[in-house]
Amino acid sequence: MEICIHRGTHEIGGSCVELAHDGYRIAIDLGLPLDAENNDPKWLPNIAGITSPAEDFxxxxxxxxxxxxxxxxxHVPENMPVAMGMAARRILDTASRFMPGPKPHLGNLELKDRQALTLGPFAITPFKMDHSAYDxxxxxxxAGGRRLFYSGDFRAHGRKAAQFERLIAxxxxxIDCLLLEGTSLARLDEDQHFDTETDLEDQFAAAFKRIAGLALVFASGQNIDRLVTIYRAALKTNRQLVLDLYTSEILAATENAHLPQGHWESVRVIIxxxxxxxASETENLxxxxxxxxxxxxxxxxxxAVMLCRSSxxxxxxxxxxxAGAQALYxxxxxxxxxxxLQAQLDALNIPLTKIHTSGHADTPTLKRLVAALQPNTVTPIHSQHPELYESLFPNVVARTDGQWWSI
Ligand SMILES: [Zn+2]
Known part of the structure; x- marks a missing residue:
């Protein structure tokens, strides 16, 4: 199997890996770089089949x-086979109704936890992970008797930490090669752990108790773990959770009846x-x-606790x-x-406090994954600090963007 990281050997964002074997190719992820000023096709990695027709892709x-x-x-051809989790697809489809710009081509192939998907000579087995993104x-x-493990983005301090423990167990x-994300490297000391979502639940509850008026929370409508954390803290402090329509529709798109929903007694929705x-296009609003x-x-x-955004x-x-309102970031x-945002809140005399934890693994968690998988090689991806890997993990082989290698 041949591997090429088109983008991601020394940056966070814009991830794309191309794999080739026996005359066929596939790609993993097709991300927009974090520093891209717009969603322009010029950011596409040069992969035949994506930027030009090619039957072997x-x-x-x-x-x-x-x-x-x-x-x-x-920017991919409309008939391009694309695989992702079904809930992920519904979330992106729902989000695209609220976002400006061209709609993504979401394809129709399904990733299911621990069920192999076959594309030509490639067998792809997904492992559900704990991350700030759902699904x-x-x-x-x-392929060809070789095994690549792509960590994707993950952590072990969220509400789905059990998924990580299941993988480790x-x-x-x-594994011939592990492509390991390292988003949090250098953001935290080597032996430090991030706060868990449960820690955050306590911090939110304490803040909701302290705040005399409306509690305004600035959080991503797609960070489902965080929405659950905020919901639980609101319940504990007898506040209703007020969502905007976008966030309420995203929660509905998960089709997970255990997650807070806009029709629940303890939830309200504002448009x-x-x-x-x-709203006018939403059936049975x-x-x-x-x-x-x-x-x-x-x-x-x-x-009330209101999920707020700058707009x-x-x-x-x-x-x-x-009067008495406070913001939590x-x-x-x-x-x-x-x-x-700070200027908008200052103008209204609303103080801002940060309550947050990372969507990515801390170093002890990264080490646990490497120790469990015992890969022949570890290659940095999705990190601004590939140079730190060698002191943390065994068998590190750093690559450069666009470089092909074989396992
Ligand atoms: Zn991510």
Whole structure:
């Protein structure tokens, strides 16, 4: 089997790996680089079959529904075979109704936990992982008697930590090469652990108790683990969870009845101006979502936790009094760097506190995966610090973008 990382040997985002064997090729992930200023076809890696017709190219496997792993799917030929988890596909399909820009081609091949999918000479076995994206997989890819393990993005401190423990307890054997994500390297000391989602639940509950008015939480509508954490903390402190329509539709798209839903008694849904078109296109809107208006939201005040986004703040401020309101920030710090959200909140005298944990594995967790798999080689991917791998893991072979090698 021949392998080429087109993008990702020294950066986070824009992941794409091409594999070749016996005259056929496939790709794993087709992500948009994090620093791409737009979703332009110019970011496509040069892979025959994606950028030009080629019969030996069999399809694309998407490990999980994060933009830096699927973001360029809008630019692939319409009949391209694309595989991903079914819930991941429904989430991306739902999200595309709310997002500007071209719709991604989501394909129709299904990744199912621990069930091999065959594309030509490639057998692809997905392993469900704990990650901040829902329906995320690591991938075992076998061809010509060789075995590649792609970690995808993962962690072991989320609400699906049991998935990671299950993999560690019975790992696939005889791995020739492990492509290992290292997003968090250098963000944390080598022996330090990230806070768990359960830790965050306590931190949110303490904050909700402390806040005198409306609690505004800034979190991704697709970080399902985090939504559950916020929901549970809201329940503990007798606050209703108020979602925007987008987030409520994403939760419905999981088709997981254990996750909070917009029609639950303890949940309310608000339709911001920016989502009124989607609301008018939503079938059974009032049956599927317990909608409230802005006046009702302000009336709830200290009895509510509102999932907020920057685009909603003006409407929120215009529609009522925000005395005692506080904001909690539960996303990657980098999104705060432009200062825009802070300026919006400062203008309203709303203090901002951070409550967050990473969607990616800490170093002790990365080491546990390597120790369990005992791969012949470990190759860095999805990391800004490939140079750190050698001091942390055995048998490291770093590669450069565009370099082909064989196992
Ligand atoms: Zn991810």
């Amino acid at each position: 069999l399809g694309i496997i998407i490990s999980h529904p994060h933009q830096d792993h699927y973001g360029l799917l809008a 995320a997989y690591a991938l075992l890819i076998e 019975a790992p696939p054997a005889a 911001p101006h920016s989502q009124s078109r989607q 009032y049956k599927r979502h317990r909608c409230i208006n802005w006046a009702k939201l302000h009336e709830l005040g200290s009895k 909603m703040i003006n409407q929120l401020a215009r529609s009522g009094n925000l 539960s996303m990657w710090d980098g999104y705060l760097e432009d200062g825009k």
